[in-house]
Amino acid sequence: MTKVTLEVNGKKVSKEVPDHTLLSVFLRDNLNLTGTHIGCDTSQCGACVVHVDGKSIKSCSTLVADIDGSKVITIEGLAKDGKLHPMQEAFKKTHGLQCGFCTPGMVMSAIDLLKIKKNPSDQEIREWLEGNICRCTGYQNIVAAVKEAATKM
């Protein structure tokens, strides 16, 4: 067992967990933050992407003990005072989601892209999203959402 202390969505949390606990499992099972989804066992689908110290990472392949002391933002921590983050707004406006399962990972991943590159081209967006799989949208409106958000962020 390991004791980990994190700041998750602005709140400090401290828990004893088995050493092999993944961040995705910790968020879902220990903190009940079920917006972070698990869609595969091999770190390809990207439904579990969250931000750790400002960078997008796949929480399914991160041991929570390895990031002791970090700041974590999940999909639940984006909206402020009931107002959606511009990326969430953009997904809504462009119909960038259907079943919603890949969406939290997509949103978290796309926000990180815009931090690195202010106005990415279509091709740059499509290449960045290589690590996020969506089966519903054909990605077209996801690309549109990222472009829309780029004008607001």
Place this chain on the structure above:
Amino acid sequence: MASLVGSRVERKEDARFLTGKGRYTADINIANQTYAVFVRSPHARAKIKKVDTSKALKASGVVEILTGEEIANDKIGGLIAGWAIRSEDGSEMKVPANPPLAKDNANFVGEPIAVVFAESLDEAKSAADMVKIDYKVLKAVTNPADAMKSDAIHDGVDKNLCYDWLLGDRKAVDEAFAKADKIIKVDLINNRLIPNAMEPRACVVDYNTASEEITLYTTSQNPHLSRLVMSAFGGVAPENKLRVVAPDVGGGFGSKINVYNEEIVCSWASKKIERPIKWVAERTESFLTDTHGRDHVTHAELAVTNDGKFLGFKNETIANLGAYARVFGTVTPTYLFGPCATGVYVIPAAYSNVKAIYTNTAPVDAYRGAGRPEATYTIERLVEKAAMELGIDRTEIRMKNFPKEFPFKQTLVHTVDSGDYVAGLEKAKQMADYAGFEARRKKSEANGKLRGIGVSSYFEACGIAPSAAVMSLGCGVGLWESAEVRFNPTGQISVFTGAHSHGQSHQTTFAQIAADELGVPMENIDVVHGDTDKGTFGMGTYGSRSLTVGGIAIVNACKKIVAKGKRVAAKMLEVNEDEIEFKDGEFVALKSNKKKTIGEVAFACYLPGQRDEMKSPIPEGDEPGLIESSFFDPVNFSFPAGSHICEVEIDPDTGDVKVEKYTAVDDFGRIVNPNIVEGQVHGGIAQGIGQALHENTQYDETGQLMTASYMDYTMPRADNFPEFNLGFTCTHATSNPLGVKGCGEAGAIASPPTVMNAVIDALGGQEISMPATAEKVWKACKAMKKSNTKAA
């Protein structure tokens, strides 16, 4: 008031999905729950000699371990085939028993044999490894052609043949072929696909020991149907003691139609161990045990005249059913395939012959399009080849054979109510700049690349319904849909539907429809679905049926609300009913212009009286309250159609195929919400391009699935696609009052042949099978170079 139907309303669902508040099955936890892990066969075909759970039962945290013997002792029924198909010789199809836990034989890798329940997931997994199963491994068969010559997998199923089905007239086809100038032939493989909804299957079961009710939360496209099957065939519990809830479901595409082993086993076991149970599939379990799609091998021929008239069509197809026949498994390669195999053309004579074969692979069932993508691939490859061989433009040969008048009596089964195929193809040509293609081809060639163009025109029969029609063809249930509209006393409205949304946006589009019918703001309407305890029985969502069947049930229930409202308003306004007009949410007395809003009428329906006077607003013969329901059973299927055009560019040095342009023009009749419809088309096209270029399911000769993870099965990514260019034409369906047609599967139906026709065009007509991977294409490019050098 402006109509909401037709406008780009933002989705009601999005706020929760975008903030992590969606509630999927795996998000549900119940106090005191146990965790289930299934012990699955590692062999594709084996006799189960002994299952020894003694060591595992003693492992830490284990609550119980159950096997096929216990479930058989409790007489829990197995999984079912939903459609009974007859062979050409009149004999009934052969369907083996499919127990929820295999007891004597395992017939595909991943088939569940035992289940461990433990206090934690880790403990359940660890104990599952300790269950010892003694197998006698038998020789597996994965290829249907081989299976027809091998030992029977199931007792009594000779040649592993489920059925040998025929639709059409062999003699008429022979006569038509005798008159032809030319016979065009193709040999096609429709590659086996794994649906891969992003949410893995899961179930959470809660057994209430006091009321003896089982509540099953599950990843289902059709919770009512699941309950019916589990109750009537599984004998898990009577229907009134079984509640099935399909909360937010993360995609289905057909793979979540079936009631699966795990749901039956966990529901039965929860009652047995008197503990809640949670099971969530790992992705590899999904790959191994979700129903797969397609997997046809087809020889097809088209008889033509030299000037490009089609005279006759035939196909001989072998369909791989997998190890067992499931809900739509037997109808997908027959009535969902054959009737559409003659496509959008007038072809005087046709037949479709399909042999469905059992193999030691996962069961094959409906996957987006179910049968119609296979049909469209067959006819559209033939038509494109005919154009090439006859030297006629690919669009001209299509136009020449399109029906010009509707209703169009299609060759084999359907009477298509409406359409304008010429307009669709003309529009697609214009949007795709078809005329400018040769210039683009030359430009690509100048850059050392090969460019090709492909067209496909399709129609499909969806909105799977007419109960009398489908039941006459062997369906075990009627495929109507239900709705209930509850006008609450204070004006909010709950619309209950038997359809289920797992990405389709019913909470938005169904609210648009009801808001228009009732003249109230959309915000006042909540659409409720996915819970057998809420709302009437419904058949669920598949076959692009939610709007054309379920949506119309809502329209009809709303019309009943308005009709009763009119009677009540007339009494309140002291006029005759025929003097009342309902418009924009108000009942207006035409002569006096006095009015009552629908909200006031609803309120009066629940509080039918007033102080100091004996007076009721409820007319004689009516009852208080304002709740109406409808069971809609349409008179016909819905027939969307369209034409798609694709351009690809191939790098001959690498074999890489790039989709450069993709244009889709579809006719879905009246469109309720263009955002949603475009999204459905985008997703469908992406899955179809996935089939054409990327996805393939591979079993090795021993029946091991070689593509059982995202490391091995190519899921299309964002950078595999260009921006799709969509257009619409509109002819209203005549079989429903909204004039709507289904749109959910069209993209996946039209796109595989469109892309493959383009690839084959780029390769100078060289046939190549799906998926057209870089390796295959590179080899084809090399062969092309060789033959060019020879010719020079």
